[in-house]
Amino acid sequence: MFKRxxxxxxxxxxxxxxxxxVGCCENDEPLSVIGRGEVSLSGEVVxxxxxxxxxxxxxFSAALDLADESCGGELNNAVLTAMxxxxxxxxxxxxxxxxxxxxxxGRVTMADIESAYSAIEQKxxxxxxKLLNTVDSYYLLDSVRRVRNxxxxxxxxxxxxxxxxxxxxxxxxxxxxxxxxxxxxxxxxLLFSGMADLYGIISPEEREHGVLAVDMGRGTTxxxxxxxxxVFASGVVPVGFDHVANDLxxxxxxxxxxxxxxxxxxTIPQAVTSGSGIIQIKQGSQSRRIPLASxxxxxxxxxxELFTIIKNSFEDRNVLRNLARGGVITGGGALFPRTAEIFxxxxxxxxxxxxxxxxxxxxxxxxxPRYSTVWGTLKFAxxxxxxxxxxxxxxMWATLSGAVGNVGESAWRTLAGLKNSIKI
Amino acid sequence: xxxxxxxxxxxxxxxLGLGCGGVRTLNALAALPAADKLFLYALDTDGxxxxxxxxxxxxxxxxxEQWRQGQGCGGDPLKGQRAIARVRxxxxxxxxxxxxxxxxxxxxxxxxxxxxxxxxGLLSTMKIPAxxxxxxxxxxxxxAKRKIADGAIAEILNQTDCLMVLPNDLLFSVLSPxxxxxxxxxxxxxxxxxxxxxxxxxxxxxxIIPADYSDLAAILKERKSxxxxxxxxxxxxxxxxxxxxxVDRMLSSPLLGGVGKLREADVILISxxxxxxxxxxxxxxxxxxxxxxxxxxxxIILSANTAEEYANCILASAIAIKYTEKAKIxxxxxQSSLKEQQVVSPVPxxxxxxxxxxxxxxxxxxxxKGIFFNSVQVVYxxxxxxxxxxxxxxxxxxxxxx
Numbered sequence: 001m002f003k004r005x006x007x008x009x010x011x012x013x014x015x016x017x018x019x020x021x022v023g024c025c026e027n028d029e030p031l032s033v034i035g036r037g038e039v040s041l042s043g044e045v046v047x048x049x050x051x052x053x054x055x056x057x058x059x060f061s062a063a064l065d066l067a068d069e070s071c072g073g074e075l076n077n078a079v080l081t082a083m084x085x086x087x088x089x090x091x092x093x094x095x096x097x098x099x100x101x102x103x104x105x106g107r108v109t110m111a112d113i114e115s116a117y118s119a120i121e122q123k124x125x126x127x128x129x130k131l132l133n134t135v136d137s138y139y140l141l142d143s144v145r146r147v148r149n150x151x152x153x154x155x156x157x158x159x160x161x162x163x164x165x166x167x168x169x170x171x172x173x174x175x176x177x178x179x180x181x182x183x184x185x186x187x188x189x190l191l192f193s194g195m196a197d198l199y200g201i202i203s204p205e206e207r208e209h210g211v212l213a214v215d216m217g218r219g220t221t222x223x224x225x226x227x228x229x230x231v232f233a234s235g236v237v238p239v240g241f242d243h244v245a246n247d248l249x250x251x252x253x254x255x256x257x258x259x260x261x262x263x264x265x266x267t268i269p270q271a272v273t274s275g276s277g278i279i280q281i282k283q284g285s286q287s288r289r290i291p292l293a294s295x296x297x298x299x300x301x302x303x304x305e306l307f308t309i310i311k312n313s314f315e316d317r318n319v320l321r322n323l324a325r326g327g328v329i330t331g332g333g334a335l336f337p338r339t340a341e342i343f344x345x346x347x348x349x350x351x352x353x354x355x356x357x358x359x360x361x362x363x364x365x366x367x368x369p370r371y372s373t374v375w376g377t378l379k380f381a382x383x384x385x386x387x388x389x390x391x392x393x394x395x396m397w398a399t400l401s402g403a404v405g406n407v408g409e410s411a412w413r414t415l416a417g418l419k420n421s422i423k424i
Numbered sequence: 425x426x427x428x429x430x431x432x433x434x435x436x437x438x439x440l441g442l443g444c445g446g447v448r449t450l451n452a453l454a455a456l457p458a459a460d461k462l463f464l465y466a467l468d469t470d471g472x473x474x475x476x477x478x479x480x481x482x483x484x485x486x487x488x489e490q491w492r493q494g495q496g497c498g499g500d501p502l503k504g505q506r507a508i509a510r511v512r513x514x515x516x517x518x519x520x521x522x523x524x525x526x527x528x529x530x531x532x533x534x535x536x537x538x539x540x541x542x543x544x545g546l547l548s549t550m551k552i553p554a555x556x557x558x559x560x561x562x563x564x565x566x567x568a569k570r571k572i573a574d575g576a577i578a579e580i581l582n583q584t585d586c587l588m589v590l591p592n593d594l595l596f597s598v599l600s601p602x603x604x605x606x607x608x609x610x611x612x613x614x615x616x617x618x619x620x621x622x623x624x625x626x627x628x629x630x631x632i633i634p635a636d637y638s639d640l641a642a643i644l645k646e647r648k649s650x651x652x653x654x655x656x657x658x659x660x661x662x663x664x665x666x667x668x669x670x671v672d673r674m675l676s677s678p679l680l681g682g683v684g685k686l687r688e689a690d691v692i693l694i695s696x697x698x699x700x701x702x703x704x705x706x707x708x709x710x711x712x713x714x715x716x717x718x719x720x721x722x723x724i725i726l727s728a729n730t731a732e733e734y735a736n737c738i739l740a741s742a743i744a745i746k747y748t749e750k751a752k753i754x755x756x757x758x759q760s761s762l763k764e765q766q767v768v769s770p771v772p773x774x775x776x777x778x779x780x781x782x783x784x785x786x787x788x789x790x791x792x793k794g795i796f797f798n799s800v801q802v803v804y805x806x807x808x809x810x811x812x813x814x815x816x817x818x819x820x821x822x823x824x825x826x
């Protein structure tokens with residue numbers, strides 16, 4: 001019996017790989033991955049930004065072909081495609097929009113919330129910047145009462161406190177143009193890579209009690225702090241695990257391929273466990289005996305600096321004390337054991353390694369921190385699709401659901417029942 | 425030297441003496457009865473220095489004998505680092521089970537300056553709380569030694585929570601210039617040994633008003649500070665008020681650098697230790713006499729405890745810390761001048777009064793961005809993040825050998 005399937009796809013163009021996932025979401029069934037295409041990159045994307053458009057285009061096409069092939073040509077049926085965006089151009093700020101309640105009953109209505117969101121979206125951004133995502137942090141009623149959901153609350157005034165993520169318009173267009181150039185007519189829904197972790201890695205309890213998610217990829221490290229289902233801080237540090245490999249290569253006079261292999265393999269942790277103190281590296285016919293302390297020193301200095309930069313970005317925002325669940329480290333860098341240790345030491349809170357969840361029935365080895373962004377992006381696409389379908393069923397708001405985007409899950413929970421919460 | 429499980433808290437504390445200075449300090453320490461509960465180990469590559477150690481053979485660790493043939497490191501800290509790297513496994517085994525490790529030594533030479541960096545990394549990996557009590561060379565020993573010492577301090581600061589650097593200049597600030605040199609050095613070793621005892625007592629005795637490693641780490645962590653330590657002991661039958669006498673002796677302790685240091689201090693950790701018969705009045709008198717010497721608004725952390733070993737006497741010790749700046753250390757600027765670097769270590773003010781030397785810029789090592797040569801530059805706090813962190817902080821790296 002033919003059954004219409006809801007297909008979504010996710011694209012992650014990272015520094016180490018381009019990964020495309022095709023997912024199928026049925027009602028009341030967990031998201032299942034039906035297609036996957038992955039192509040490795042070697043310098044075409046640097047620190048999350050496209051350095052060689054032509055080669056990236058070729059590899060992107062190859063990844064799409066692989067994904068399409070693996071799902072039996074279903075990629076073209078995707079109702080919605082989400083694409084993760086990162087890079088050193090990404091910035092964020094906290095802002096607020098005060099709104100006076102005009103309704104006769106003196107209660108917050110959907111229209112009030114909509115108008116607050118409109119006000120936020122109309123706020124000017126720095127030159128040549130483009131709005132990427134807006135996520136609500138919390139609401140303040142009558143300048144006193146802090147609430148998570150203001151709808152139907154009696155008040156004279158409410159303020160929406162919102163986290164706005166933006167990026168350089170031209171650099172973001174580089175990514176979207178790739179999608180168009182391979183032949184798709186529609187626009188992908190853009191999602192800041194750090195936010196993807198909120199969908200695929202962070203549990204609902206962690207989102208509620210407060211957590212700092214750090215995604216350390218090869219070229220960049222994204223972070224996002226969420227508490228009480230509201231995002232309070234986010235950012236990108238254009239330092240990734242390749243910086244660690246590069247530091248080792250420069251400091252120890254080794255080829256970058258060797259240092260990358262050393263970091264990916266278990267050589268350094270094994271040397272620490274065995275207490276050998278020396279790591280022997282073969283270079284041609286010769287072998288070098290390098291003290292383990294040299295590796296540890298270079299790695300620790302870089303990682304400590306990275307986490308200190310992230311920590312310093314929080315100091316003004318008074319956010320850290322709310323993160324009761326500590327930190328979650330994910331991305332390829334999380335596979336190196338010392339990363340989590342230094343994260344924990346720097347922030348002085350418990351840290352766990354984040355693996356994509358709900359991937360048990362899916363293709364390949366998705367349960368790996370390397371795939372956290374693309375998995376999170378696919379989960380985001382699934383949620384967006386569910387909202388679209390819900391709105392379509394409600395009919396009157398269907399016309400508004402042509403594009404999706406900028407509200408956090410918590411806001412959707414709040415708004416979806418009444419009206420389209422999706423910003424165009 | 426006897427080995428006994430320490431004190432009422434059953435804590436095991438190891439004291440590692442690095443290099444010539446460390447061995448001398450351990451010799452002085454071994455002579456003190458209070459050191460019986462500590463586990464002392466002398467480490468060096470120099471057979472002659474280790475030969476002077478009064479510790480049992482098993483507690484003298486001759487390192488790198490195969491490579492150095494019992495010779496010293498010749499002022500090269502990298503050799504010191506390698507020496508530790510080669511015995512890392514056995515050191516790890518030896519240190520497993522210790523609750524705290526106190527590392528002592530004189531910076532500026534080859535072995536101690538290198539070994540202390542490798543050791544602090546090892547201890548941090550093993551998650552053993554460590555206290556580094558290190559001396560920096562006299563100002564007249566030359567800038568080369570000072571540079572080595574500063575380099576070691578800059579590296580350890582990243583790896584340890586508890587680093588106390590005592591300038592040698594301070595040691596002799598209270599002695600007359602005519603004092604015999606040998607006597608002065610013996611006195612200095614004795615003072616450092618007593619300082620180790622004082623720190624060990626803070627860690628192990630917590631029965632009345634406790635202060636522990638966390639207190640010490642919290643005030644020292646990632647702070648640029650001057651540090652001085654004073655220790656004084658008085659017998660109950662010596663005078664009518666032994667508490668005050670102990671405090672007086674503490675104040676005249678060469679490592680404290682005089683009462684002025686207490687007055688200038690931002691944080692003072694005072695520890696009073698007496699026998700089970702220690703009375704409230706004695707505690708009160710001792711604390712009051714210390715407080716009289718403190719400045720107007722210092723943060724005072726008081727620890728008062730009793731221990732059987734201190735029956736009939738009172739031990740007063742103070743660790744005075746003066747922050748040189750309120751901000752935490754973030755990253756060292758690549759272009760930092762020699763003067764800026766010296767602030768990292770607790771250099772006595774006297775040594776800063778030689779502007780003609782301080783004005784000399786340090787030779788900058790070549791920097792390399794490797795695979796990021798052609799990428800968009802990322803600058804944070806005036807530093808290019810693509811340049812390896814160790815290069816920006818001018819930390820030497822041992823590349824090993826073929």
